[in-house]
Amino acid sequence: MKQTYDINVEAFLPLTAPDEFKKLLPIPPESEDAVINGREEIKKILTGEDNRLMIITGPCSIHDEKAALEYAEKLCVLREKVKDTFDVVMRVYFEKPRTTIGWKGLINDPYMDDSRDVMEGLRRARKLLIDITSMGMPTATELLDPIIPQFIAGLVCWAAIGARTTESQTHREMSSGLSMPVGFKNCTDGALNTAINSMIAAKSPQSFLGIDQHGKACIVKTKGNPYAHIVLRGGKRPNYDSVSIREAVETLKKQELSQAIIVDCSHANSGKKFAGQAIVWNDVINQCINGNSAIKGMMLESNLCEGNQSMSCGPENLEYGVSVTDECISWETTEELILSGHEKLSGKI
Numbered sequence: 383m384k385q386t387y388d389i390n391v392e393a394f395l396p397l398t399a400p401d402e403f404k405k406l407l408p409i410p411p412e413s414e415d416a417v418i419n420g421r422e423e424i425k426k427i428l429t430g431e432d433n434r435l436m437i438i439t440g441p442c443s444i445h446d447e448k449a450a451l452e453y454a455e456k457l458c459v460l461r462e463k464v465k466d467t468f469d470v471v472m473r474v475y476f477e478k479p480r481t482t483i484g485w486k487g488l489i490n491d492p493y494m495d496d497s498r499d500v501m502e503g504l505r506r507a508r509k510l511l512i513d514i515t516s517m518g519m520p521t522a523t524e525l526l527d528p529i530i531p532q533f534i535a536g537l538v539c540w541a542a543i544g545a546r547t548t549e550s551q552t553h554r555e556m557s558s559g560l561s562m563p564v565g566f567k568n569c570t571d572g573a574l575n576t577a578i579n580s581m582i583a584a585k586s587p588q589s590f591l592g593i594d595q596h597g598k599a600c601i602v603k604t605k606g607n608p609y610a611h612i613v614l615r616g617g618k619r620p621n622y623d624s625v626s627i628r629e630a631v632e633t634l635k636k637q638e639l640s641q642a643i644i645v646d647c648s649h650a651n652s653g654k655k656f657a658g659q660a661i662v663w664n665d666v667i668n669q670c671i672n673g674n675s676a677i678k679g680m681m682l683e684s685n686l687c688e689g690n691q692s693m694s695c696g697p698e699n700l701e702y703g704v705s706v707t708d709e710c711i712s713w714e715t716t717e718e719l720i721l722s723g724h725e726k727l728s729g730k731i
């Protein structure tokens with residue numbers, strides 16, 4: 383018999399069903415409260431019911447849970463200090479979309495050695511989300527693989543669809559069923575229309591193929607996500623300036639879509655250089671002081687230490703607290719930017 387299918391598949395490896403997997407790492411009551419409250423606060427900021435700004439800050443990617451927890455502890459203290467002005471949410475990114483190839487994040491390759499033990503990656507990701515939300519810290523992540531939400535999404539308060547997948551029907555369909563607000567990045571060349579089309583698709587009910595809680599293949603029917611919004615991350619040129627933001631707001635208004643704008647201070651807005659993030663941050667804070675109420679939040683790529691490092695030295699030789707993907711600002715700079723933004727905005731928003 384000739385074979386016409388699975389020609390390029392090496393193996394089918396077992397995946398534990400989400401309900402079985404979650405029994406091993408159940409959500410504790412304090413995490414559940416943090417997730418529910420975290421989502422509610424974000425929704426209120428996006429709709430303007432709460433005038434504060436949402437700050438999504440944390441490593442470009444998680445590769446070391448010890449460093450991530452140290453970061454989360456520091457962020458908890460800072461979150462409390464600035465709570466009248468900012469709703470601070472931790473970036474806890476486990477899935478990395480690559481331009482070509484590269485390490486795809488903790489879930490895909492937790493041992494960082496190409497062994498790609500996805501089940502172990504899911505376990506470590508869920509455990510870290512439990513530990514962080516147990517501190518009362520709301521969480522943000524990028525969702526890339528459409529099956530992964532069944533394993534971790536119950537611990538996530540805000541999700542991003544990245545610049546490389548914002549035009550993908552699969553990601554729009556997935557977003558329409560997600561339980562948290564979803565931010566669509568503009569695509570890598572800077573075009574807004576892809577993210578705007580995503581918002582329309584994500585708001586609408588959809589049907590697509592997925593798995594249920596028992597791990598069984600099924601047709602997922604969704605209700606639509608009412609909290610889809612845009613994240614400006616720059617493209618061929620930055621798009622955090624007041625003219626770009628006004629243009630985005632006008633385009634969204636014409637389409638009768640949410641005009642809430644989140645500015646990503648990193649990526650193409652910073653020229654992918656960590657030092658560029660402070661320039662974007664300060665400009666956006668000034669726009670808020672000058673009364674731009676469409677801006678609902680900012681994202682920072684931040685780690686314990688600044689810059690980034692190559693993974694070629696092997697996981698055991700990595701420098702502690704330094705990003706293995708995009709450049710990040712240091713904890714000290716993060717604290718300085720957030721505290722100075724808080725001081726400038728106190729009583730003004």
Ligand SMILES: O=C[C@H](O)[C@H](O)COP(=O)(O)O
Nearest residue numbers: 478479480481482484707708
């Ligand atoms: O935020 C992370 C990166 O910008 C994104 O995953 C792409 O990375 P790459 O161009 O190094 O593959």
Ligand SMILES: C=C(OP(=O)(O)O)C(=O)O
Nearest residue numbers: 442544545546567615649
């Ligand atoms: C990959 C990311 O961003 P973008 O999709 O904007 O490149 C990210 O935030 O990690």
